[in-house]
Amino acid sequence: xxxxxxxxxxxxxxxxxxxxxxxxxxxxxxxxxxxxxxxxxxxxxxxxxxxxxxxxxxxxxxxxxxxxxxxxxxxxxxxxxxxxxxxxxxxxxxxxxxxxxxxxxxxxxxxxxxxxxxxxxxxxxxxxxxxxxxxxxxxxxxxxxxxxxxxxxxxxxxxxxxxxxxxxxxxxxxxxxxxxxxxxxxxxxxxxxxxxxxxxxxxxxxxxxxxxxxxxxxxxxxxxxxxxxxxxxxxxxxxxxxxxxxxxxxxxxxxxxxxxxxxxxxxxxxxxxxxxxxxxxxxxx
Amino acid sequence: xxxxxxxxxxxxxxxxxxxxxxxxxxxxxxxxxxxxxxxxxxxxxxxxxxxxxxxxxxxxxxxxxxxxxxxxxxxxxxxxxxxxxxxxxxxxxxxxxxxxxxxxxxxxxxxxxxxxxxxxxxxxxxxxxxxxxxxxxxxxxxxxxxxxxxxxxxxxxxxxxxxxxxxxxxxxxxxxxxxxxxxxxxxxxxx
Numbered sequence: 150x151x152x153x154x155x156x157x158x159x160x161x162x163x164x165x166x167x168x169x170x171x172x173x174x175x176x177x178x179x180x181x182x183x184x185x186x187x188x189x190x191x192x193x194x195x196x197x198x199x200x201x202x203x204x205x206x207x208x209x210x211x212x213x214x215x216x217x218x219x220x221x222x223x224x225x226x227x228x229x230x231x232x233x234x235x236x237x238x239x240x241x242x243x244x245x246x247x248x249x250x251x252x253x254x255x256x257x258x259x260x261x262x263x264x265x266x267x268x269x270x271x272x273x274x275x276x277x278x279x280x281x282x283x284x285x286x287x288x289x290x291x292x293x294x295x296x297x298x299x300x301x302x303x304x305x306x307x308x309x310x311x312x313x314x315x316x317x318x319x320x321x322x323x324x325x326x327x328x329x330x331x332x333x334x335x336x337x338x339x340x341x342x343x344x345x346x347x348x349x350x351x352x353x354x355x356x357x358x359x360x361x362x363x364x365x366x367x368x369x370x371x372x373x374x375x376x377x378x379x380x381x382x383x384x385x386x387x388x389x390x391x392x393x394x395x396x397x398x399x400x401x402x403x404x405x406x407x408x409x410x411x412x413x414x415x416x417x418x419x420x421x422x423x424x425x426x427x428x429x430x431x432x433x434x
Numbered sequence: 435x436x437x438x439x440x441x442x443x444x445x446x447x448x449x450x451x452x453x454x455x456x457x458x459x460x461x462x463x464x465x466x467x468x469x470x471x472x473x474x475x476x477x478x479x480x481x482x483x484x485x486x487x488x489x490x491x492x493x494x495x496x497x498x499x500x501x502x503x504x505x506x507x508x509x510x511x512x513x514x515x516x517x518x519x520x521x522x523x524x525x526x527x528x529x530x531x532x533x534x535x536x537x538x539x540x541x542x543x544x545x546x547x548x549x550x551x552x553x554x555x556x557x558x559x560x561x562x563x564x565x566x567x568x569x570x571x572x573x574x575x576x577x578x579x580x581x582x583x584x585x586x587x588x589x590x591x592x593x594x595x596x597x598x599x600x601x602x603x604x605x606x607x608x609x610x611x612x613x614x615x616x617x618x619x620x621x622x623x624x625x
Contacts, residue, residue, distance in 0.1 A: 208450075
């Protein structure tokens with residue numbers, strides 16, 4: 150059955166969209182602050198990107214071109230099903246190419262191709278509160294954000310250095326937005342953190358289960374927390390992509406057999422494909 | 435309560451287009467957006483101001499306006515929003531003449547700064563490339579915005595509003611079918 154009769158454009162009803170739109174505007178006006186919203190039941194379970202889907206459904210229009218990635222890949226289950234969902238309920242064009250998309254919904258990566266003005270990056274966020282492992286009480290973390298009291302996080306980073314010799318956070322690495330709010334960048338690798346800083350595109354974050362929306366406007370300073378004597382260092386596997394040869398992109402390690410064989414390939418499938426195509430073109434010339 | 439003037443011809447898609455213009459305006463303060471709608475708002479409402487209210491206001495958001503009974507009826511009919519008697523009780527304020535002081539409006543709390551009012555202010559003209567120098571989130575280096583028809587003392591009130599970040603009021607300036615936004619994070623300097 151493919152009928153969408155009886156469903157509103159982009160699935161959500163207009164009251165819900167208005168509520169989310171109001172939350173989005175306040176989120177943009179207060180960069181990095183988590184705005185609560187009335188998260189709805191979606192036709193897939195919490196944890197599968199319901200926050201990102203509700204944000205996308207509230208902003209998307211018939212003229213948009215949507216790209217969805219899951220860990221950088223366009224062809225994984227989560228990405229394929231969300232892309233098909235919006236193609237069906239909103240009738241929008243979809244693409245796998247970063248440069249062609251007007252809205253990019255992402256789980257756990259920022260594309261390697263730099264984003265430009267006019268694009269919107271929508272993050273699926275499992276846990277919006279950066280302090281939740283250090284302070285489980287929401288009443289307390291709210292007060293810490295109100296007072297910009299982030300000493301607890303600095304202590305955690307210090308303890309990492311004392312114990313391991315370096316800050317041992319490889320993903321969801323906490324950032325300060327515009328020098329005011331501590332923010333969870335969603336579980337993107339720390340490698341991607343520098344891309345958030347002064348990005349020309351608008352960044353929106355939706356957490357469906359935790360019912361929070363937050364945002365980073367374009368060209369807003371986003372700084373990864375660190376210390377003067379232990380500066381932030383983005384981590385990347387020291388290898389080249391086995392398919393396209395890139396030494397700049399973020400790599401996935403892939404086990405190829407049961408005798409210890411392994412290769413590294415780009416996590417961003419679109420970036421890798423474009424580079425392979427360019428290499429083939431060069432070879433043909 | 436009755437009105438003969440039309441609202442959005444296509445409420446779903448027109449509200450979506452208006453919201454994207456608003457989102458773009460709020461995320462790039464001082465950039466002027468154009469709204470093309472088929473709205474016929476009652477005088478003295480401008481196309482843009484009327485579209486903003488129809489896009490965002492509903493039964494959850496008390497609206498305060500000084501636009502008169504005709505405009506208030508039109509808003510209640512099309513948006514279904516309750517009308518607030520006093521500016522302090524409003525989520526959205528639509529001002530066609532001198533607005534209530536920014537300091538009197540809901541500014542949220544330090545813990546919940548998002549529980550704050552949005553002021554939709556009609557002005558005579560909006561033009562990019564001249565006038566104020568805007569800086570802050572959403573702006574690469576500086577945006578210039580010329581606003582004509584603002585009440586006296588707006589800049590001083592804005593400076594005070596900006597200084598109490600994260601609390602504060604956000605403003606949407608509307609002129610005809612054009613709009614520009616001033617989120618509380620934006621700093622304004624005179625040229």
